[in-house]
Amino acid sequence: MMRFMLLFSRQGKLRLQKWYLAMSDKERKKMVRELMQVVLARKPKMCSFLEWRDLKVVYKRYASLYFCCAIEGQDNELITLELIHRYVELLDKYFGSVCELDIIFNFEKAYFILDEFLMGGDVQDTSKKSVLKAIEQADLLQEEDESPESAVMSKAHWEGGDWGGGGGRGRCLSSLVGGKARTKLPHTVSVQLLYSFVLYPVLLHSHLPIIPLKGSGSLACNTMNTLLVFNHLI
Template identity: 35%
Template sequence: MIRAVLVLNTQGKPRLSKFYEYQPVEKQQQLIRNVFAVLCSRPEHVSNFVDAESFFGPDARLVYKHFATLYFVFIFDSSENELAMLDLIQVLVETMDKCFRNVCELDVVFNYSKIHTILDEIIFGGQVLETSSTEVLKAIEEISKLEAASNTMNLVSKSVSNWRSR
């Protein structure tokens, strides 16, 4: 099971955090600080796999990938394969790249809900749902169409209400 997904910038600011096991906010913040402390202290040419038992408890592993100014981090237990998790990070980044044309830190900050939707299409409740960025993009496009239709219906409904109240 995936325990958490984090996206941190190179200064340690969390740009996305999703915990799939309940953690109080203070504990989440401490875990994020611990993860960043580990990541920023690692040399560039070492493994992307880290034993995370010291701060996430027994059986916890961490895999990360550093792209530009962002660290993409997955914390998971032994039921997940480390290489599969590294590949899942790649799927997440590729999907975000396709959605935002070369994703950057500002895309993550200003498109928070869309990023969460992408993540929810890939992982739900700590379980991997989809590993194809093409399929995730199709789902995101469908969701966007539904949201646009809903917004249009809301505008029409408000216009009718305003017209009737005159």
């Protein structure tokens, strides 16, 4: 059974850690620090297996990253080395020529791939296709969940008229057009509003005038947080 798995750079920066045994944070940090010092001090032509404490350590370097696993005494080192290589293959398939930056900026994906591959320190699926298929399905579900928060483009057509007649709409529109008050818009103004639903709750509670948009709900008018592109102004 695998006790833990570490990914760290040759500069000694920890990029990923997965533990399969209960241990305090203080003890984990101490073990990580000691093990990184031992592995980084070894020469490239030295064996990838070593005895450390009451465990066997299997490691392999890929580019600037070290993949290091600690296993129990009765476990097979060659199988563990193959597991490391299989995990690297999964990362490479998912990211496409995976590098250290991919793991830094998408660490949650690296953890998810590892969890699909290993469970409780043991291999749960050796098929790369099955693991990648499960990851793709999870990505699709995540995209569906995040779709209301993605950037949305809405088009609003405001008909010309008396916009300065004391209503909130007149004051709001004047802030959109150069910040100067305009009492009348004699022609149709076609405006595209690019906004994010992430900002919508903030804008909604900012006590700003609300513009009723045809077929698009309501949006708080704020020139600092809302990007307006005027396509046509006659």
